[in-house]
Amino acid sequence: MGKVYGVVLAGGIGSRMGNAEKPKQFLEIGSRPVMIHTLEKFVIHPGFEEILVLSPKAWVSYTRDILKKYLPSASNLVVLEGGATRNETIMNAIRYIEAQGALDEETIIVTHDSVRPFVTHRILEENIRYAIQYGACDTVIPASDTIVQALDNESISDIPDRKYMYQGQTPQSFHAKKLKETYEGLTEQERSILTDACKIMVLKGEHVHLVQGEVSNIKITYPYDITVAQALLGLETEG
């Protein structure tokens, strides 16, 4: 079996977080920053060779500081600088693995949003298993709302059957070398429409297996999400 790397994307600069001073991954839930909760799930999982934390350039030192503070004994955490886009950030992680001489046909990356701290052991476990088995997998939950498509952003062009619709979460996991080669094979125009990493594989007709996510595996995006997260922890929320 190849080596498995965690790739935790802490790219957000927090522009959607109201008046919060810090990017959302650094806000606290309970007694720790969101990102620390997320990383602890990776650190405790025995399957990861290294966990690569991709941070915006301006926050790299800060990230290193909080890792030292909250996870002093975790020896397999590496902080790297993120790229201009989500996929460029993932490519930075793969380039790091390559530079270590560890990138081969079997190397697996489990990419995950640093702002999804409720990811479970099972979800990580199944991502590793299905990435090994199928080459790529995406964590999803069945869509609870009807999805409406409006190609002109003004009127409905289609209402797809909800039973085939899912909401994407993370992790998304891949054979790292295959992902890199596929990404490099895309045209500029194809790259410009990518919204996430799985689409790289989908555009080239590759099989991407579904992993059952959890409704609780929420992404901390808005101030409201912090309130929800605190409530899931059974903590009193302000206001």
Next chain:
Amino acid sequence: MLNAVYQLVRPRQFEVTFSELGLNEDAILVRPTFLSICNADQRYYQGKRSEDILRQKLPMALIHEGIGTVLHDPSGTYAAGEKVVMIPNVPSEHSDVIAENYLRSSLFRGSSMDGFMQEYVSTRADRIVRIPDTIGNDHVAAFTEMVSVCYHCLSRFDRTAHAKRETLGVWGDGNMGYFTALLLRTLYPDATLLIFGVDMEKLGNFSFADGVYNVSRIPKDLLVDHGFECVGGNAAGQVINQIIDHIQPEGTIAILGVSEDPVPIFTRMVLEKGLRILGTSRSGRTDFEGLVRLYAENPEVVSYLEKMVGAVVPVRDVKDAVTAFEMDIRKGMGKTIMEWY
């Protein structure tokens, strides 16, 4: 770290909630792998406890029988990846006289604190016991706790009962009766072991016993040196009184079955025969250690216990947990195991 805890919020309804765990603290983190459902869990799940008790205890994660894998031990006592059985009794003090499972200050998983239906169980080093590789069956290992309760009873019986142990009787043809009888067979191989029950099909499982009897057709002159009550519930009184009828003077009656209500016992005959009544409940670390040793030294015990493994249900979410509990309600005998993902 945000640890998913699957709590029963009201009868037949589980919900996920989260607790905060830290890797810097002293606690050992165990990832549950196989969990076993007990009748005590079912009483909560089906809402068979009193309304007051349910209101007081829920929401709470159920399950006090289970094994897991050590993921993180800051003390270095356990290596990551070691397979362990988890002890549900959590004492907060030590007594030289009172065993840990009888200390009123002790907490118990799935009764006075969250049980093992969690993503990770945060525990102390003295609340887990290594499972040697020689015990190859994880499904059997999952219900070690229940067998340890019988082991605990027999340890106390061994210390307190008189030395004549030629004929031993077990009342109860369910799981508790089976486990108690199997341990008696192992610990007292020369004794005549008799089982008393109501279901001849279930009694047929006790192939290692010297005789099985329907409780309505016990020969009048049949006498045992000591008797073990493994029925509980509403029938406990009838059973204890039947043991009183069929026990030799100065014998010990060990009670393992849990009753919800007070039970009338014919105390005149208890006095006339000079009987000892031995109450036992739950178990502690020494019982787990002793039982794990017994499993390792007597592989045939594990083999007999494999017959008691009922449905093994993969549980990946609360819906699966409900499926497992509902299947468990419909079972005749044996243990329902949740393979925990």
